[in-house]
Amino acid sequence: MARTKLYAGVKLRELRRGHDLTQKAFAAQLGVSLSYLNQMENNHRPVASSVLLALAREFAYDITTLEAGEAERIATDMGEALADPGFDDVPQADLALVASNAPALARAFLALHRQHKEATERLSTLDEKLAHTGLVPQPWEEVRDFFHYCDNYIDAIDRAAEGFATRHLSGRDAMDDLATWMQANGMALRRTAGGPLRQFDGTTLSLSDVSSVQTQTFQALHQVGLIAHGELIDATLDLARFTSAGARDIARVGLANYFAGAAQMPYKRFAQAARDMRHDLERLASMFGASIEQVAHRLSTLQRQGARGVPFFFVRVDPSGTITKRHSATHLQFARFGGACPLWNVHSAFERPDRFLRQLAETPDGLRYFCLSRDVSKGGGSFGAPVRRQAIGLGCEIAHAGDLVYADGMLGGTPQFEPIGVSCRICPRTQCHQRAVPPLERSVRIDPHMRGALPYALD
Numbered sequence: 001m002a003r004t005k006l007y008a009g010v011k012l013r014e015l016r017r018g019h020d021l022t023q024k025a026f027a028a029q030l031g032v033s034l035s036y037l038n039q040m041e042n043n044h045r046p047v048a049s050s051v052l053l054a055l056a057r058e059f060a061y062d063i064t065t066l067e068a069g070e071a072e073r074i075a076t077d078m079g080e081a082l083a084d085p086g087f088d089d090v091p092q093a094d095l096a097l098v099a100s101n102a103p104a105l106a107r108a109f110l111a112l113h114r115q116h117k118e119a120t121e122r123l124s125t126l127d128e129k130l131a132h133t134g135l136v137p138q139p140w141e142e143v144r145d146f147f148h149y150c151d152n153y154i155d156a157i158d159r160a161a162e163g164f165a166t167r168h169l170s171g172r173d174a175m176d177d178l179a180t181w182m183q184a185n186g187m188a189l190r191r192t193a194g195g196p197l198r199q200f201d202g203t204t205l206s207l208s209d210v211s212s213v214q215t216q217t218f219q220a221l222h223q224v225g226l227i228a229h230g231e232l233i234d235a236t237l238d239l240a241r242f243t244s245a246g247a248r249d250i251a252r253v254g255l256a257n258y259f260a261g262a263a264q265m266p267y268k269r270f271a272q273a274a275r276d277m278r279h280d281l282e283r284l285a286s287m288f289g290a291s292i293e294q295v296a297h298r299l300s301t302l303q304r305q306g307a308r309g310v311p312f313f314f315v316r317v318d319p320s321g322t323i324t325k326r327h328s329a330t331h332l333q334f335a336r337f338g339g340a341c342p343l344w345n346v347h348s349a350f351e352r353p354d355r356f357l358r359q360l361a362e363t364p365d366g367l368r369y370f371c372l373s374r375d376v377s378k379g380g381g382s383f384g385a386p387v388r389r390q391a392i393g394l395g396c397e398i399a400h401a402g403d404l405v406y407a408d409g410m411l412g413g414t415p416q417f418e419p420i421g422v423s424c425r426i427c428p429r430t431q432c433h434q435r436a437v438p439p440l441e442r443s444v445r446i447d448p449h450m451r452g453a454l455p456y457a458l459d
Helices: 009-018 023-030 034-041 049-059 069-081 092-101 103-122 126-131 139-149 155-168 174-184 213-228 230-240 245-264 267-276 281-288 292-299 345-351 398-403
Strands: 188-192 198-200 204-208 312-317 323-328 357-362 368-375 391-397
Touching: 009 034, 009 092, 023 034, 023 049, 069 092, 069 103, 092 103, 139 245, 139 323, 155 174, 155 213, 155 230, 155 245, 155 267, 174 188, 174 213, 198 213, 204 213, 213 230, 213 245, 230 245, 245 292, 267 281, 281 292, 292 312, 292 391, 312 345, 345 357, 345 368, 345 391, 368 398, 391 398
Parallel strands: 188 204
Antiparallel strands: 198 204, 312 323, 312 391, 357 368, 368 391
16 A cells, blocks of 8 residues: 655644744755745645655654654544534545644644533433533543553653663562662552552552552552652643643553553563564563553553554453553544444454454555454452453554564465444444444435345445
């Protein structure tokens, strides 16, 4: 498939202004005419390959940051929002233009749409109306968007975690190392029979021995992140400018979790091991003392400039299909409202626990992916305790599938790709036997004398 033309006007303007250059001076350094630069900065023309080379040569610029991933995500989110009833059709080209040229305006539109959606949903029940205190984004959704638009990579915290691991984690027994660190800093670490997974009273960190060693390590590192790098976390929260105290509190937990994962699996060592082991999740989990889910999530964060890993999408779902965690460094974007496509193999993972399920899939835009899923349900630690049932999905665009051991044997001959979508409400496929609701932009035709796979036809 031909590579999509690269439009990066906003980033070109930011680079030029960051170096305090006029358009004329910037054009001269790039070796293009002033009018050509003006057209590129206004996204009237794509960035030429010669300009990419000049950016790298003249400004030591990491040209991989010019990928239009953020603009594409914004355009996708806008397309889904505009699929709601009451909006006229907006051409995809117009959405792409707004996302590239006016990302702040696009985000403001998405925030306004989210407020409208939440207000409508709150009016559906009396409890929600009574709990409502203002038309602001839901804290969980705001935090999720924060990580989403950071490409799920927070450089300062990632490097701080890597530094902590280098200095204090020997690689033999992380819990012993963490107990030593706590003691050296006037605190203690102990395990308790039952109780909360993690509790810290200022001097003693208590971890429940009901949880696995991997979970105990992660929870200990979470607390270490808050203790050792609380100021860095607070500074990151200040830059994020969340709209509510609730969102800030949730994000603090998320950033401490990020620190824990990055310390448990330090970037350079983990990225190299992932390449060497061809992203074998079980081998990586054993090497770094982590769980399968922790490894899969960490793989989706390898977006450091100059040392990027395979761009993965990562998602976690519950048995109802509700997405409880999501991130995508690929073109594939998940539904912000409703469940995921039922044809996606992540839903089948609950039926075959302890097994990796593989799938070749194609989205309506023609892009193809290798998808991996696995049940990661967790028991309660005792007889009769409830089981928390969850499954994860991890995948990449088909061009990277050869880097995964799981894709071996699936790409030869004429591979068959299963058609999947984002969600029924915006999926354009007309012949899907699993369609739950008609697409919002299509009219429905009912024939009382004929019944196909669906009780209606789409015009």
